[in-house]
Amino acid sequence: MKMGPVKSICVFLAIITTCQAMKFPSYITRCSRTDPKLNECAAEHANLALPDILKGDKKNGLPSLMPLEIPEIHLMVTESLKIYLKNVKLFGLENAVIKKMDLDFDNKKCKITAFIDFLNLMADYEVDGHLLILPIVGQGPANITLVGGSFNYDFDYSLAMRRNRDFLKFDKFNLEYTSERMYIRLDNLFNGDKMLGEHMNMFLYENWKDVSEELYPSLRETIGTFITSIASGYLGRIPFNNLFLP
Numbered sequence: 633m634k635m636g637p638v639k640s641i642c643v644f645l646a647i648i649t650t651c652q653a654m655k656f657p658s659y660i661t662r663c664s665r666t667d668p669k670l671n672e673c674a675a676e677h678a679n680l681a682l683p684d685i686l687k688g689d690k691k692n693g694l695p696s697l698m699p700l701e702i703p704e705i706h707l708m709v710t711e712s713l714k715i716y717l718k719n720v721k722l723f724g725l726e727n728a729v730i731k732k733m734d735l736d737f738d739n740k741k742c743k744i745t746a747f748i749d750f751l752n753l754m755a756d757y758e759v760d761g762h763l764l765i766l767p768i769v770g771q772g773p774a775n776i777t778l779v780g781g782s783f784n785y786d787f788d789y790s791l792a793m794r795r796n797r798d799f800l801k802f803d804k805f806n807l808e809y810t811s812e813r814m815y816i817r818l819d820n821l822f823n824g825d826k827m828l829g830e831h832m833n834m835f836l837y838e839n840w841k842d843v844s845e846e847l848y849p850s851l852r853e854t855i856g857t858f859i860t861s862i863a864s865g866y867l868g869r870i871p872f873n874n875l876f877l878p
């Protein structure tokens with residue numbers, strides 16, 4: 633997946649990527665590049681640092697991620713379905729557990745496997761189009777929950793020289809995920825028509841698997857872009873050589 637020029641996300645990206653270089657945060661314990669157990673070390677220390685990372689760091693322009701707030705997201709689900717979300721709040725990143733890391737310096741690649749048992753998105757939605765085969769239209773509050781999410785995220789990087797120092801630059805990423813269950817609740821569908829609205833919510837509840845499959849391509853691109861922008865907000869601003877102990 634190329635880093636898509638997703639308009640709405642650029643707003644968010646701008647907040648964290650335009651800032652200057654920063655020091656290595658004191659709450660992250662570094663690992664040695666030559667440690668034969670580097671991957672285990674990196675995963676362990678990332679897990680330990682996660683609560684502090686999620687708290688954010690105002691001084692360095694890093695927003696709090698509890699919840700992660702996103703002004704707007706445009707999802708192009710299919711040709712016939714667009715979903716617009718605004719005032720998005722994503723709760724539950726603090727439940728993330730990094731299971732595995734795989735750093736490959738020779739090929740400049742990194743793979744991360746993480747598990748999040750409960751991830752909840754609250755937003756104001758606008759929807760218009762067809763979901764699976766059913767017409768769906770409306771606007772109101774949305775509650776989308778992912779239970780038992782397993783995420784495989786990987787990226788290729790290059791090193792970019794700035795003021796005589798190498799910085800990590802994300803070149804392309806890929807995200808795949810599975811979940812045990814997805815819940816979608818859209819209130820006030822069909823102009824507030826209670827009966828049609830409840831029907832559709834029942835359909836979303838019962839057919840969550842098909843719905844989740846339909847949303848998958850657009851969600852993995854969007855979620856992947858956010859992970860990348862957050863990760864590069866940290867990793868892209870610390871000189872590469874300072875990310876590890878010598």
Ligand SMILES: *[C@@H]1O[C@H](CO)[C@@H](O)[C@H](O)[C@H]1NC(C)=O
Pocket residue numbers: 752775776777815817
């Ligand atoms: C959102 O949906 C989840 C899953 O159904 C539920 O547990 C949670 O209480 C809901 N949140 C709100 C604010 O309604």
